[in-house]
Every structure is written in structure tokens, then in C-alpha cells.
Amino acid sequence: MIIYGTALLAICHLLGIFLGDLLGTLIGAKTNVGGVGIAMILLICARLWMHKKGWMPEQTEMGVAFWGAMYIPVVVAMAAQQNVLTALRGGPVALLAAVGSVVVCACVIALINRGEKVEESALPPLEVPTPATVR
Numbered sequence: 078m079i080i081y082g083t084a085l086l087a088i089c090h091l092l093g094i095f096l097g098d099l100l101g102t103l104i105g106a107k108t109n110v111g112g113v114g115i116a117m118i119l120l121i122c123a124r125l126w127m128h129k130k131g132w133m134p135e136q137t138e139m140g141v142a143f144w145g146a147m148y149i150p151v152v153v154a155m156a157a158q159q160n161v162l163t164a165l166r167g168g169p170v171a172l173l174a175a176v177g178s179v180v181v182c183a184c185v186i187a188l189i190n191r192g193e194k195v196e197e198s199a200l201p202p203l204e205v206p207t208p209a210t211v212r
Contacts, residue, residue: 082140085127089119104170117148 093116097109104110124141127133133141 080140081134081137082142082144085123085137085141086116086120086144089123090116092116092119113151117145120144 090113093114094109094112096115097112100115101108101110120141124133124138128138
């Protein structure tokens with residue numbers, strides 16, 4: 078059922094908030110650091126793991142897909158509440174985290190693209206002009 082997808086999201090959300098609070102405490106930020114992002118990563122991993130095991134009925138997957146589609150508006154709403162100037166005044170940690178996340182994302186995307194195998198039949202044939210066709 079779709080409700081199971083929502084239950085899976087709730088479990089991942091609670092774990093993400095807990096881990097985000099723990100991470101914030103470890104780095105001395107006294108706030109949740111990346112709880113929603115951690116929750117969404119957990120949701121993706123749990124969905125893939127359950128799908129491989131055959132424990133993900135279509136209805137449940139629809140519930141997970143719904144919340145996956147809601148991820149971007151939730152993150153945008155949360156980012157709108159952040160005070161960027163205060164974060165930048167607090168030290169170079171915010172700038173380092175921003176640059177680091179962009180670099181890590183770029184590297185992961187490059188690795189994914191290099192690891193993808195393209196079938197030759199999917200590529201259009203290469204047409205080489207012959208002297209008779211060039212005028």
C-alpha cells in the first residue's frame with residue numbers, strides 16, 4: 078500500500094534527524110546538520126535494497142516515489158529559512174562545505190558517467206563523407 082511508502086519515509090526521516098543531530102554535535106554546531114539529506118539518502122538506499130529483495134510492492138513504491146518527488150520542494154523551503162550571511166560570518170566551514178559538496182557531486186557524476194556502458198546499437202552510425210559526396 079501507499080501508506081507503507083510513507084511509513085518507510087517516516088522511519089528514514091527519524092533516523093536522518095537523529096544522525097543529523099549527532100553529526101551537528103560531533104562538529105560542535107549545536108544544530109541538525111544535513112538531517113533531511115541523510116533521510117533522503119536512507120530512503121533511496123532502503124528502496125533499492127527492498128526492491129532487490131522483492132519486498133517492495135508496486136503500491137509501496139508509488140508512496141516512496143511520491144515522497145521522492147516532494148524532496149526538492151522540501152529542500153527549497155528549508156533553504157529559504159537559512160541565514161546565509163550568519164553562516165558565512167561564522168567561519169570558513171560554510172564555504173568549505175559548499176565547495177566540498179560541489180566537488181564531491183562533480184566527481185560522483187563523473188564516476189557514474191564513466192561506469193555507464195553504452196551499447197553500440199544505441200549509437201547512430203557514423204557517416205564519413207566520401208569524395209563523391211563532398212562538393
